[in-house]
Amino acid sequence: AQSVTQLDSQVPVFEEAPVELRCNYSSSVSVYLFWYVQYPNQGLQLLLKYLSGSTLVESINGFEAEFNKSQTSFHLRKPSVHISDTAEYFCALNSGGYQKVTFGTGTKLQVIP
Amino acid sequence: GVTQSPTHLIKTRGQQVTLRCSSQSGHNTVSWYQQALGQGPQFIFQYYREEENGRGNFPPRFSGLQFPNDSSELNVNALELDDSALYLCASSYRADNSPLHFGNGTRLTVT
Numbered sequence: 001a002q003s004v005t006q007l008d009s010q011v012p013v014f015e016e017a018p019v020e021l022r023c024n025y026s027s028s029v030s031v032y033l034f035w036y037v038q039y040p041n042q043g044l045q046l047l048l049k050y051l052s053g054s055t056l057v058e059s060i061n062g063f064e065a066e067f068n069k070s071q072t073s074f075h076l077r078k079p080s081v082h083i084s085d086t087a088e089y090f091c092a093l094n095s096g097g098y099q100k101v102t103f104g105t106g107t108k109l110q111v112i113p
Numbered sequence: 114g115v116t117q118s119p120t121h122l123i124k125t126r127g128q129q130v131t132l133r134c135s136s137q138s139g140h141n142t143v144s145w146y147q148q149a150l151g152q153g154p155q156f157i158f159q160y161y162r163e164e165e166n167g168r169g170n171f172p173p174r175f176s177g178l179q180f181p182n183d184s185s186e187l188n189v190n191a192l193e194l195d196d197s198a199l200y201l202c203a204s205s206y207r208a209d210n211s212p213l214h215f216g217n218g219t220r221l222t223v224t
Contacts, residue, residue, distance in 0.1 A: 004153075032209055032210045034212060036213075036215075041217070042217050042218075043115070043117075043201055043203075043215035043216050043217045043218050044154070044201070044203075044213070044215045045215070046212045046213070046214075049210075049212055051210045090153055090154070092153075094209050094210070095209075100156050100159070100167055100169065101144070101156065101213060102156070103146075103153035103154045103155075104153050105151075105152055105153045106151075106152070106153050
C-alpha cells in the first residue's frame with residue numbers, strides 16, 4: 001500500500017519570506033512524486049515532478065522540491081513567496097500499476113502582505 | 114485542455130447523476146477523482162481504451178464510460194449525502210510517470 005502524509009494543513013507566511021511545505025510518503029516500491037497546486041474553484045495543476053535522476057527538481061515559478069529516499073520525503077520549498085502563491089498544495093505519488101495516484105490531504109499556503 | 118460539465122449540480126438523495134469530461138487531445142487515459150471538502154482527491158477509477166483499468170475504494174454504484182472521441186462520463190446511482198464533493202476528471206498518457214491534467218471539476222451537492 002502507498003500513502004502520502006502532508007504534516008501541515010495550513011502554513012501562513014509573510015510575503016517575500018521563505019517557505020517549506022512538508023511531504024512524506026510510504027511505498028514498498030520505487031515511486032514517482034509530484035506536487036500539484038489548486039487555486040480556489042479550480043482543478044489541480046502540476047507544479048513539478050520527480051521521475052528519476054537529479055533529486056532536486058524545480059518549477060518555472062521558483063518552487064523546488066528535493067527527493068530524499070532515506071527519509072522518504074519530498075518537501076516543497078520557495079526562497080521568497082508572493083501573494084499569488086496563495087493556494088492549496090498537494091503532494092502525490094504513483095508507485096506503478098494502473099497509474100493510481102495517491103494524494104496527500106493538502107497544505108493551504110496563505111501569504112500575508 | 115480538460116473540460117468538465119456541468120460546473121455545479123444539486124441533486125436529491127436517491128437520484129442518479131451523470132458528469133461529463135472531455136480529455137486533452139492525444140491523451141489515452143482518463144481518471145476520475147472525488148475531492149471532499151478539506152481533503153485531497155481520492156481515486157475512483159481509471160479508463161484506458163474504453164475499459165475500466167483500475168478502481169479505488171468506491172462501490173459499484175459509481176460507474177463510468179470512456180468514448181473514442183476523447184470524452185468520458187462518471188455516473189453515480191442512488192446518491193447519498195456523503196457523495197457531495199468536487200469531482201475531478203484527469204487525462205494523461207498511459208504511463209506511471211505521466212502527470213495528470215485536471216479539469217476544473219464538477220461541484221455536486223446532494224440534499
